C-alpha cells in the first residue's frame with residue numbers, strides 16, 4: 001500500500017561571512033529553491049543589505065537564538081575557531097572554507113574535542129579543488145607522495161606576500177614563487193591557498209604534502225593540479241576555475257562546492 005511521503009523540514013542554515021563566497025552561495029541556493037531557511041548571517045560589521053528577515057549575527061553566542069542545523073564558514077581564518085566552537089555546540093555540523101586555520105594543529109584538535117563532546121561534525125568541503133574525494137579514499141592505503149600546484153593570474157596574488165617575492169606587474173611568463181609544505185603555503189597565503197590544507201587533510205598531512213604556488217600572466221582562471229601516488233595507483237587531476245566576480249582570489253567552485261554540501265543535507269539522494 002502506498003504511504004504518504006514523510007515531509008522533510010527545511011534546513012536552517014547559518015552563514016559566517018557575507019563576502020564573495022557567502023553571497024554567491026545564498027544567490028545559488030535561492031535560484032535553486034533548495035529547501036533552505038537562512039537562520040542568520042555573521043559578519044564583523046553590520047552588512048548594508050541582508051536578505052529580508054535574516055538576522056545579523058554579531059557574536060558566536062547569537063547562534064543560540066538562530067537555532068541552525070548547519071553552520072557554514074566563508075569568512076577568514078580568524079573566524080574559524082570562535083564560530084566553530086559555538087556551531088559545534090549548537091548545530092549538527094560546521095563546514096569550514098578558511099581551512100588555513102588548521103595550519104595550527106591546536107585549532108583543529110580543540111574543534112574536534114568540541115565536536116566529540118556534542119556529537120556534531122566538522123565538515124571540510126572540497127572547496128575550489130577537484131579530486132579530494134579520491135585522494136581521501138586512497139589514503140586508506142599508504143600514500144607515497146601528494147603534490148599540489150596552484151596557478152593564478154598575478155592580480156589574484158596582489159596584497160599577499162607573493163608581492164614581495166616576485167614583481168607581479170612585470171611578469172611575462174608563469175613563475176613559481178613558492179615551493180614548500182602545505183602547512184607553510186596555507187599559513188603564509190591564507191587568502192589563496194586554503195585548498196592546500198584541504199589536500200593535506202585528505203591525504204598525507206600538512207607537512208608531507210608538497211605545494212607550488214605560481215603566478216601566470218597568461219592564466220585566466222584559478223588552476224589547481226593535484227598529483228598523488230600510493231598503493232591505490234596514481235592520481236593526476238587538474239581544474240581551471242572561473243574566479244568570483246567580486247573576489248578574484250576565490251573561485252566560483254568554492255561557492256558551488258558549498259551549495260552541494262548544503263543540498264546534500266536536504267536531498268533524499270546524496271551525490
Ligand SMILES: NC(=O)C1=CN([C@@H]2O[C@H](COP(=O)(O)OP(=O)(O)OC[C@H]3O[C@@H](n4cnc5c(N)ncnc54)[C@H](OP(=O)(O)O)[C@@H]3O)[C@@H](O)[C@H]2O)C=CC1
Nearest residue numbers: 017018019020021043044045074075076079127128250254
Ligand atoms: N576552501 C576553499 O576552497 C576556499 C576558501 N576560501 C576562503 O574562504 C573565505 C571567504 O572567502 P571570500 O568570500 O572570497 O572572502 P571575502 O573577503 O569576499 O569575504 C569575507 C567575509 O567574511 C567576513 N569576515 C571576515 N572575518 C570575519 C570574522 N572574523 N568574523 C565574521 N565575519 C568575518 C567579512 O566581512 P567583515 O570584514 O565585515 O567581517 C566578509 O563579509 C576566505 O578565508 C578565503 O580565503 C576562498 C576560496 C576557496
Ligand SMILES: O=C([O-])CC(=O)C(=O)O
Nearest residue numbers: 128192193194195250251
Ligand atoms: O579559490 C581558489 O582557487 C582557492 C583559494 O582561493 C583558496 O584555497 O584559498
